[in-house]
Amino acid sequence: MNALLIDDSRLARTELRHLLRAFPDVAVVGEARHADEARQQIAALHPDVLFLDIHMPGQTGFDLLASLDGPAPHVIFTTAYDQYALKAFEVNALDYLLKPVSETRLAAALDKIRSLAPAPAPALPALPPTPEPALTVQSQVFVKDGEHCWFVRLADIRLFEISGGATRVHFEQHQPLIPRSLQQLEARLDPKVFFRANRQQIINLHWIAGIEPWFSNTLKISLRNGPDVEVSRSQSGLFRELMSL
Amino acid sequence: MLALTTRPRLYWQLQLVGWTLYGILGGVLVSVFGRFSLMVVAIEFIVAATLLAASHLLRRHIRRRGWLRQPPAALLPRLLLALLVLSTASIGVILLLTLLVFALKGQLHTGKGFPWVQYIGYWLNVFFVFWGWSAVYFGLHYFDSYRSAEIDRWKLAAAAREAEMRTLQAQLNPHFLFNGLNNIRALVMEDPARARAMMTHLAELLRYSMQRNGAEQVPLTTELEIVANYLQLEAMQLEERLRYSVAVAPEALPVLLPPMTLQLLVENAIKHGLAPRPAGGSLSLSAQLDAAGTGLRVAVRNTGTFQPQPGHPGLGLRNVQERLGLLFGPAAHFAIGPDPLLPDTVLAELHLPIKNLKTTHERAAY
Numbered sequence: 001m002n003a004l005l006i007d008d009s010r011l012a013r014t015e016l017r018h019l020l021r022a023f024p025d026v027a028v029v030g031e032a033r034h035a036d037e038a039r040q041q042i043a044a045l046h047p048d049v050l051f052l053d054i055h056m057p058g059q060t061g062f063d064l065l066a067s068l069d070g071p072a073p074h075v076i077f078t079t080a081y082d083q084y085a086l087k088a089f090e091v092n093a094l095d096y097l098l099k100p101v102s103e104t105r106l107a108a109a110l111d112k113i114r115s116l117a118p119a120p121a122p123a124l125p126a127l128p129p130t131p132e133p134a135l136t137v138q139s140q141v142f143v144k145d146g147e148h149c150w151f152v153r154l155a156d157i158r159l160f161e162i163s164g165g166a167t168r169v170h171f172e173q174h175q176p177l178i179p180r181s182l183q184q185l186e187a188r189l190d191p192k193v194f195f196r197a198n199r200q201q202i203i204n205l206h207w208i209a210g211i212e213p214w215f216s217n218t219l220k221i222s223l224r225n226g227p228d229v230e231v232s233r234s235q236s237g238l239f240r241e242l243m244s245l
Numbered sequence: 246m247l248a249l250t251t252r253p254r255l256y257w258q259l260q261l262v263g264w265t266l267y268g269i270l271g272g273v274l275v276s277v278f279g280r281f282s283l284m285v286v287a288i289e290f291i292v293a294a295t296l297l298a299a300s301h302l303l304r305r306h307i308r309r310r311g312w313l314r315q316p317p318a319a320l321l322p323r324l325l326l327a328l329l330v331l332s333t334a335s336i337g338v339i340l341l342l343t344l345l346v347f348a349l350k351g352q353l354h355t356g357k358g359f360p361w362v363q364y365i366g367y368w369l370n371v372f373f374v375f376w377g378w379s380a381v382y383f384g385l386h387y388f389d390s391y392r393s394a395e396i397d398r399w400k401l402a403a404a405a406r407e408a409e410m411r412t413l414q415a416q417l418n419p420h421f422l423f424n425g426l427n428n429i430r431a432l433v434m435e436d437p438a439r440a441r442a443m444m445t446h447l448a449e450l451l452r453y454s455m456q457r458n459g460a461e462q463v464p465l466t467t468e469l470e471i472v473a474n475y476l477q478l479e480a481m482q483l484e485e486r487l488r489y490s491v492a493v494a495p496e497a498l499p500v501l502l503p504p505m506t507l508q509l510l511v512e513n514a515i516k517h518g519l520a521p522r523p524a525g526g527s528l529s530l531s532a533q534l535d536a537a538g539t540g541l542r543v544a545v546r547n548t549g550t551f552q553p554q555p556g557h558p559g560l561g562l563r564n565v566q567e568r569l570g571l572l573f574g575p576a577a578h579f580a581i582g583p584d585p586l587l588p589d590t591v592l593a594e595l596h597l598p599i600k601n602l603k604t605t606h607e608r609a610a611y
């Protein structure tokens with residue numbers, strides 16, 4: 001398991017490195033002092049897990065995660081006193097360690113990561129221009145809207161919808177807004193699962209509850225837990241093609 | 246301290262003494278300008294007793310109708326009407342009783358005409374006496390409620406000040422504390438001697454922040470030791486990102502100031518100025534007496550851009566400001582903003598009076 005340590009304090013990184021020596025399956029492949037460095041390191045090293053401090057000069061750890069393209073790596077937050085911010089998370093698919101870190105808590109956090117699916121989208125170093133890792137249905141993404149953050153599996157997202165210059169993500173009862181265009185998203189989503197229904201919306205085919213013919217040869221698709229989506233005329237044809245045997 | 250108007254015995258004492266004096270005064274005047282007789286005593290007794298009874302009825306009316314709580318604009322017309330009626334009724338009763346006494350004595354003047362003008366004079370007299378009575382009655386009540394409101398305000402201000410002092414008592418930022426402990430843990434392996442020194446700095450800082458009570462003041466020299474401890478600990482976290490200098494005039498060292506004041510300014514400069522910058526920056530602290538020698542001037546400069554967040558005044562700085570306000574009143578000045586002389590620098594300036602320190606201190610302790 002390759003780990004990247006992200007913390008602005010050199011001593012804090014040293015300390016974590018020292019603690020991780022007790023776990024032979026964890027290799028610390030790099031260190032970063034702030035979000036910019038971390039982005040470079042993540043792109044270059046494709047770590048399996050990030051040990052991520054929240055308060056750093058410039059962007060916070062949350063900002064860093066929200067800015068990452070591609071699937072979110074496993075993340076273990078390390079913080080001196082932000083457990084309240086972390087507990088406010090809507091989805092608890094993350095772990096956090098309070099500094100100074102206790103060895104047993106660290107072991108438990110690593111166990112949790114080992115028990116999860118294998119490291120997301122391991123990059124193949126053989127391919128020279130590493131393509132941006134595509135998102136699979138099982139990939140997790142980190143979504144940040146104002147003060148609220150979520151780790152969301154793409155499988156749980158039923159709808160992406162244009163809202164102003166940004167995109168609204170529908171999952172569970174949440175609809176956070178993310179600062180990306182629908183085009184950007186469409187390019188990175190698995191076309192076998194995510195379908196562009198019209199100019200404004202991309203739907204998750206796994207969430208379809210019903211399909212009915214609509215006016216002038218179009219379709220209306222209702223999603224589980226709502227809403228209904230009208231498919232444009234051209235896309236309706238495509239949809240029929242995709243769905244037919 | 247008991248309010249005057251909540252003592253029923255006082256009411257009766259005032260009533261009896263007041264109306265007795267009124268009766269005696271009337272009797273004396275009549276005797277001086279006319280002729281003293283037992284009849285005069287009897288009539289003055291009738292007058293005083295009637296007016297006492299009438300004013301007591303007025304008091305009952307005032308209390309039942311809640312006139313004490315009415316604003317003057319609503320009260321005055323009602324009082325005017327009540328006093329018109331009361332004066333007329335009182336004169337009627339006095340007239341009847343007087344006639345009765347004369348009749349009993351067999352001295353009824355039947356031949357003479359009724360002296361109407363004289364009775365209008367009596368009526369006016371009674372009317373104005375009732376106004377006087379009302380003035381005293383309402384006056385005492387207003388005085389009482391004013392005084393109790395005043396006392397409430399004092400109590401409230403004192404309680405608020407005490408509570409504020411308690412909450413404003415600066416505390417160590419938990420972030421700083423736990424990061425410090427974590428860094429020391431790493432330092433134990435890397436540089437044990439420095440780790441030991443850091444542990445001592447942290448202990449000093451903790452002790453200082455725990456032991457101070459809100460109203461107490463400390464000499465600048467003590468505060469500077471704490472700031473030095475704090476800077477050492479921050480340097481452990483920020484390393485080459487923090488460069489600092491401290492320049493204090495020796496004569497400023499004994500000046501008293503609220504504890505953790507400089508500490509908060511330095512902490513603020515690091516937290517909002519240097520720490521958010523990946524490259525860090527520099528901090529300089531200077532303190533000296535002003536030209537007249539009556540005030541202490543402290544300046545903290547740090548690399549950074551002054552960006553107060555709208556609607557979110559910094560807690561730490563407000564803390565400093567409020568504590569200074571409570572201790573020194575308007576004599577203390579605090580300002581923060583971009584340094585007018587140095588680019589890319591934030592300047593926090595503090596001016597504290599040195600004189601009257603003792604008295605303001607005592608006032609704050611109240």
